[in-house]
Amino acid sequence: xxxxxxxxxxxxxxxxTSSGVxxxxxxxxxxxMDAAGVDKLSVNCIFYGDARRGNDVTASYVHAYPDRFxxxxxxxxxxxxxxxxxxxxxxxxxxxxxxxxYPVYYGKPLDDPDFDPIYEWCDExxxxxxxxxxYEHKTRPFRFARLAERYRNxxxxxxxxxxxxxxxxxxxxxxxSGPNLYLETCTSMxxxxxxxxxxxxxxxxxxxxxxxxxxxxxxxxxxxxxxxDISDEAKRKILGLNAIRILGLDE
Numbered sequence: 001x002x003x004x005x006x007x008x009x010x011x012x013x014x015x016x017t018s019s020g021v022x023x024x025x026x027x028x029x030x031x032x033m034d035a036a037g038v039d040k041l042s043v044n045c046i047f048y049g050d051a052r053r054g055n056d057v058t059a060s061y062v063h064a065y066p067d068r069f070x071x072x073x074x075x076x077x078x079x080x081x082x083x084x085x086x087x088x089x090x091x092x093x094x095x096x097x098x099x100x101x102y103p104v105y106y107g108k109p110l111d112d113p114d115f116d117p118i119y120e121w122c123d124e125x126x127x128x129x130x131x132x133x134x135y136e137h138k139t140r141p142f143r144f145a146r147l148a149e150r151y152r153n154x155x156x157x158x159x160x161x162x163x164x165x166x167x168x169x170x171x172x173x174x175x176x177s178g179p180n181l182y183l184e185t186c187t188s189m190x191x192x193x194x195x196x197x198x199x200x201x202x203x204x205x206x207x208x209x210x211x212x213x214x215x216x217x218x219x220x221x222x223x224x225x226x227x228x229d230i231s232d233e234a235k236r237k238i239l240g241l242n243a244i245r246i247l248g249l250d251e
Contacts, residue, residue, distance in 0.1 A: 002226065004236040006038045007070075007243035008218065010130070010159055010186050010210025014045040014057045024214045026064040033068065036218045038211075039240070040249070044072035044100040044130075051075050051086050059094045070247070071096035072130070076106055077114040087121050097247050098128035098157075103138045110143045123151040128246060130157035130184065135167035145174040148181050155246055157182045157208065161198055163189040172201035182246070185238065186210040186221045195228035195238075204234035208242050 011029070024032070033041055043061050045054030054074050062071040073090030075083045090096045099122060103110045110131055122129055133139045141162050148156050161183040162171035168190070175181045183198050183206060198207050209225055211218035225238050243249070 002232055002235055002239070005240035005244060006036075006040075006209070006222070007240040007247075007249070008033075008038050008041045008211050008213065009157070009184050009208040009243055011041050011043050011213040011218075012045060012047065012215065013043040013061045014047040014054060026061045026069070029061070029213065030065055030068055032213065032218055036211075036222050038218060038222070040068055040070055041213070042070040042072050042097070042210075042243075044074050046074050046100060046102045046105065049078075051079070051082065052089075055086065055090055055094065055096075058096070062095075070249075073099045075099070075101070075118060077108075077112075077118060078106055080114070080117065083118055084121055087118065091125070091127070098130060098155075101129060101131045104132055107138075109138045111147050119147065119151050119154065123153045126153045126155075128155040128157060130159050133158035133160055133167065133171060134163045135170060141167060141170040141174040144181055145177040148174075148178045152178070152180060155180050155182065157184050159184045159210065160187045160189075160212075161185060161194075161207075163187050165191050168194060168197060172198065175202035175206050182206050182208055182242070184208045184210040185225060186212040186216055188216055190224075193229075195224055196230055199228075199230050199234055199238070204230070204237050205242060207238045208246075209239045 045057045048054045058071050062069045073096040075086050144156050158171050162168045211221040
């Protein structure tokens, strides 16, 4: 039994109705967290075209359980005049801790110039940004490395760590290209030994546990870390200590 704080870096508030994935209410999420042994859950909402609506949903989760949920903002360059005011609201009024972007919905790559105003705002403030990563043109891990070199005050988190093995290889290369890149563990595409591969390749200080709740099962995603053939100290770091450090949380 490993005694350690568990911080889930990747979960979604709201409801993704087009996929048939049911949304979870704050009460339901807390029940799942308690069953899985998760202390805090980072929630973002990318499911609505209106970013403000999604961020209001996220804020309602944090308001319901401020000790259990960590608010994560979402903006899109699809509506450029709204992006910066919404960033200011997320971080200055709602108290969110980091940002999620999702180029897959926008239809352009992660490093497309349309994202630059968002990144420039975040770089000036040292914001953490997480994005889907996969071995396909919009979110290939090499794009994160390119952005991390340009925006050095942003901490970049590769959600899913590239997903498939070829993506994981490139994700590890990206993580090793600079100090401001981290890998997040949740995936439904990984091969056996993925957690070990990420730790051996990028180092135990650069890997963060995430579940993708409610799209994926938090218990299964947690089990992938707990049963991995790595040291207990590495498991503690992945499950919570690394997130506590980069988010500036109290243990």
